[in-house]
Structures are given as C-alpha cells and as structure tokens.
C-alpha cells in the first residue's frame with residue numbers, strides 16, 4: 001500500500017539533452033505565478049550521482065554515468081518520501097567538472113509540487129511508485145547529441161572529443177538499453193523537446209487537477 005502523499009510529484013525522463021530541464025524550468029516558472037513560489041520546486045536526478053571522492057580523476061572519467069548503478073536512487077526515493085511527509089531534506093550537489101559530489105548540500109523545504117527530472121527516473125520501480133504522473137521527452141537522438149555537445153563544451157568543461165567518445169561508449173548504448181525502454185512507463189510522451197507548448201500546458205493542467213484531489 002502506498003504512503004499518504006502531501007505533495008504532487010511529477011517525473012520527467014528522457015535522453016540526455018532531450019529538454020527535460022527546459023520543460024521542468026518552464027513549468028516551474030509558469031506555475032510559480034499561480035502558486036506561492038515556496039510551494040513548487042525542481043529536483044534533478046543528477047544531484048544523486050554517487051560520490052566519487054575516493055577515486056582519481058582518471059578513474060572518474062571511466063565511470064559509466066548512464067547506467068542506473070551510477071545513481072543513488074535509494075537516497076532520492078528516501079528524500080522524496082520525507083518531503084511527502086512534510087519534512088525538509090538536504091539535497092547533495094554534484095560537479096560535472098570534478099565528476100563527484102561537492103561539499104555543499106541544498107536545504108530543500110517541503111512543497112506542494114515537486115518536478116523531478118532525470119535520464120533514468122522511469123527505469124526504477126521505487127521512483128515510479130512515488131510519481132503522480134510521468135513524462136518522457138521523446139526528442140530525436142541526433143538532436144540530443146547536437147545539444148549535448150554544445151552544452152557540455154560550453155557549460156560542463158568538456159572537450160568535443162571527450163563528449164563524442166563518451167557518447168559512443170556509454171551514452172548511446174545505455175540510452176538504448178535502459179532509457180528508451182523506460183518510455184513504456186510514461187503517462188505522457190512529449191515529442192520535439194522542451195519548447196512543446198501544448199505538452200507544457202497539458203502537464204500544467206494535470207498538476208492543477210492533482211492539486212485539487
């Protein structure tokens with residue numbers, strides 16, 4: 001039997017650079033205008049990459065970041081349950097440059113609406129159980145690769161060669177093995193990426209409806 005929930009949790013999954021953060025941020029910004037700003041928040045699955053402080057940089061670079069074992073989904077599920085019970089949590093912070101957690105955490109207060117976004121969220125039954133609605137961003141992989149290449153070089157301190165090698169070695173194979181099949185668990189499949197206006201409005205309507213339940 002599932003626990004009683006005091007907040008609405010929406011899960012957004014899909015390939016890396018498929019537009020998960022963009023749509024999550026858009027929904028957040030637009031609903032913030034209706035709800036109190038303190039009543040809605042976004043949590044990224046990336047915060048739950050495992051700490052790799054005990055590994056050398058050479059070893060960290062070899063980690064497969066697109067396999068479910070790279071993420072501490074147990075901690076994520078535990079923190080979501082705590083938030084649902086009305087308790088605050090300390091969310092770990094992750095550095096894509098150092099490939100490990102930072103020493104900081106973010107103190108996150110309970111909200112009425114939590115938008116959760118991340119590549120592997122729908123692969124995990126523990127997490128699916130906690131979601132009130134699930135979304136899969138179905139952006140073509142070639143578009144995702146172009147966007148990831150640009151973003152990782154500009155924002156995540158990466159070289160073009162390292163992004164392309166990682167894409168061939170792990171990102172694409174893990175997408176095909178884990179992420180793409182997890183689409184079957186989504187309630188809504190969003191084509192074309194983070195600027196799909198009709199999909200964004202539908203998700204907002206669903207959230208409003210869930211808030212009235």
Ligand SMILES: Nc1ncnc2c1ncn2[C@@H]1O[C@H](COP(=O)(O)OP(=O)(O)O)[C@@H](O)[C@H]1O
Pocket residue numbers: 014015016017018019020021022023147148151192193194195196
């Ligand atoms: N529909 C779109 N058109 C143009 N650029 C986009 C679109 N969706 C996302 N982007 C850009 O692509 C990059 C990856 O998007 P992001 O939302 O961060 O993906 P994800 O969170 O799925 O990894 C970002 O730089 C973002 O601004």
Ligand SMILES: O=c1ccn([C@@H]2O[C@H](COP(=O)(O)O)[C@@H](O)[C@H]2O)c(=O)[nH]1
Pocket residue numbers: 015016017020046049065066095096097098099100118119171
């Ligand atoms: O140290 C790291 C941690 C993660 N990654 C890559 O990040 C993406 C997931 O983040 P998105 O924001 O959804 O793109 C995943 O594909 C990992 O490969 C990394 O490169 N290094």
